[in-house]
Amino acid sequence: MKVDIELLKEFEKTIDTLHPEKGKMPIKILGYGEISLVFEIVDDPLKLAYKRIPIFDTEEQVKRHIWAYNAYCRILQNEVGLKLPDHAAVWFKDHKGKIQFYCVQEKILPESVGNDVIHVVSDDEVLKLIYLAMKEMKKVWTYSRNNKKIDLGLDGQISNFAVINFDPNNPKITDNTELLYLDTSTPMLRINGAEAMEAVLFLKSAPSFLRFLLKALFLEETVGRYYDWRKVSIDLIANFYKEQKPELIPDLINLVNKFFEEEASEFEIEPITKEEVDKYYQSDKNMWELFQKVRKFDRFLKTKIFKKQYEFYLPGEIKR
Numbered sequence: 001m002k003v004d005i006e007l008l009k010e011f012e013k014t015i016d017t018l019h020p021e022k023g024k025m026p027i028k029i030l031g032y033g034e035i036s037l038v039f040e041i042v043d044d045p046l047k048l049a050y051k052r053i054p055i056f057d058t059e060e061q062v063k064r065h066i067w068a069y070n071a072y073c074r075i076l077q078n079e080v081g082l083k084l085p086d087h088a089a090v091w092f093k094d095h096k097g098k099i100q101f102y103c104v105q106e107k108i109l110p111e112s113v114g115n116d117v118i119h120v121v122s123d124d125e126v127l128k129l130i131y132l133a134m135k136e137m138k139k140v141w142t143y144s145r146n147n148k149k150i151d152l153g154l155d156g157q158i159s160n161f162a163v164i165n166f167d168p169n170n171p172k173i174t175d176n177t178e179l180l181y182l183d184t185s186t187p188m189l190r191i192n193g194a195e196a197m198e199a200v201l202f203l204k205s206a207p208s209f210l211r212f213l214l215k216a217l218f219l220e221e222t223v224g225r226y227y228d229w230r231k232v233s234i235d236l237i238a239n240f241y242k243e244q245k246p247e248l249i250p251d252l253i254n255l256v257n258k259f260f261e262e263e264a265s266e267f268e269i270e271p272i273t274k275e276e277v278d279k280y281y282q283s284d285k286n287m288w289e290l291f292q293k294v295r296k297f298d299r300f301l302k303t304k305i306f307k308k309q310y311e312f313y314l315p316g317e318i319k320r
Contacts, residue, residue: 001088003104007044012094017312018303030110031159036185036312040107051103051185054311055201062091062101065187068196069103072187075152080143082136082181083164103185112166113182114158115243117173125173126248127255133161133236134259136179141229141267153188153226154181156236158243188226199223230260230269237272238281249277 014024021027026042030049038051056062066089076082086106094100110116114133118126137156144151160183163173189196225231237252253272260269295312302308 001086001104002046003048003088003090004046005090005092007041008102009092009094011041012100047107049105049107053101053103053185056099056101061198061201062099065197066091068187068189069184071196072189073184075150076181080139082139083178084184085180085182087184108162108180109166111168112162114161117163117166117171118158118243118245120171121173123248127251128173130252130255131259132177132179133158134256136181137229137232138264149192151190151227154232155183155226156232157239158236229267234272234277234280238277238284241281250274253277
């Protein structure tokens with residue numbers, strides 16, 4: 001994939017993480033994650049989607065992550081059989097000598113992303129979409145189950161899938177619908193039990209005074225849950241609270257449990273209960289709300305008190 005690194009270097013010179021769309025180089029926000037932002041640069045003739053991840057201090061760190069990213073994408077696409085957008089990972093040193101890292105993808109139709117699709121198709125088609133996502137996930141866990149050296153994880157939230165050839169003017173999900181998997185910037189890849197990426201670096205988006213505590217209490221559990229298909233499925237279902245479609249959760253639980261029983265029986269996965277989903281979502285909601293409040297306080301300290309640049313984009317108010 002062709003990426004204009006000089007364009008990104010110019011972008012970094014006038015970046016505005018507080019008001020991202022008001023920087024000197026105009027951008028259009030395509031989506032927010034909990035710790036990152038996906039955007040396009042308005043005047044970019046290549047029309048790409050960029051995810052900026054400013055967590056690296058050394059060339060060794062960023063080169064390791066790119067190696068893990070490339071290995072993860074290659075395995076998902078060539079060995080597991082998932083469909084991915086065209087993609088690349090690039091890094092450079094900005095005008096201040098700091099390392100900047102970007103994951104880059106071809107820009108897809110925003111309306112085709114799963115968390116938009118579920119609001120424009122029928123409830124039956126939403127269930128069909130989740131069934132198709134479960135089939136894609138089965139490919140991942142089947143690969144790991146049959147591989148003694150490599151273990152793969154995945155973030156299965158519906159916002160990480162996009163519908164191929166989606167028509168916003170005639171939105172529909174059919175048995176023949178095919179999906180793209182989007183979220184490869186955090187390579188969930190273990191080789192002989194060891195993480196290919198240096199997961200602790202992702203704590204850099206947290207205030208420095210919290211990192212040791214987060215590492216000790218949450219890092220292993222947070223990363224580890226993406227290697228557990230049952231926990232990933234609970235997260236997928238629970239996210240429908242955030243998507244303001246709680247009425248679908250009982251049907252989603254039934255669908256996922258039926259899938260585990262009939263199409264993935266070899267994994268011997270215990271049925272998911274609504275109590276588990278509710279408890280998980282409340283815990284996850286509380287954690288992220290607290291995390292964002294602390295990050296906003298950290299941003300205030302750095303920008304207003306110490307007059308420094310805050311490196312990370314923070315999402316606005318998230319309706320949960």
